[in-house]
Amino acid sequence: MTNDKLKNTQIASLGIMFFLMCGLRMWFAIFLYFIFGITLTIITKKRTYCANFCPLGALSDAFSFKENKKFLKLPKSIQYLTFIVFFLYIFFILYYNWGNIFLLWAELFKFILFIVFIALTLQVFYKNRTWCTTLCPMGKIYKGIIKYKI
Numbered sequence: 332m333t334n335d336k337l338k339n340t341q342i343a344s345l346g347i348m349f350f351l352m353c354g355l356r357m358w359f360a361i362f363l364y365f366i367f368g369i370t371l372t373i374i375t376k377k378r379t380y381c382a383n384f385c386p387l388g389a390l391s392d393a394f395s396f397k398e399n400k401k402f403l404k405l406p407k408s409i410q411y412l413t414f415i416v417f418f419l420y421i422f423f424i425l426y427y428n429w430g431n432i433f434l435l436w437a438e439l440f441k442f443i444l445f446i447v448f449i450a451l452t453l454q455v456f457y458k459n460r461t462w463c464t465t466l467c468p469m470g471k472i473y474k475g476i477i478k479y480k481i
């Protein structure tokens with residue numbers, strides 16, 4: 332396991348996310364990060380957010396395994412399905428819990444923990460950052476921004 336390569340920006344971003352979600356219980360913290368990621372990608376035209384600021388990317392790097400070399404090959408259909416389910420689920424959380432700040436926070440927090448669990452479990456068996464390279468819906472949005480020069 333290697334965790335000596337985390338950048339200061341990754342550590343800071345992870346700490347801020349932890350503080351916002353666990354300290355302040357700010358349910359919309361995840362959306363602030365989405366906006367920050369999109370803005371940074373548009374400005375830099377690179378995956379700057381993924382490489383330097385994404386809390387999940389930082390956790391993936393912190394819990395990365397040098398010895399994993401296997402690629403996870405997934406059909407495009409699974410990747411599209413993940414993309415759709417990811418955003419639909421967030422939409423349902425917002426829709427059904429709107430007006431109740433505690434439930435919004437609790438459901439989004441559970442969802443974040445679930446995604447972290449999936450991402451870290453994947454890289455136990457496959458290459459590091461497999462979630463990032465194959466499934467992450469936000470990563471696909473950032474990729475699209477760069478590809479289509481938005």
Ligand code: SF4
Pocket residue numbers: 380381382385386387388389462463464467468469470471
């Ligand atoms: S691909 Fe997704 S999880 Fe990975 S660093 Fe980018 S936004 Fe974060």
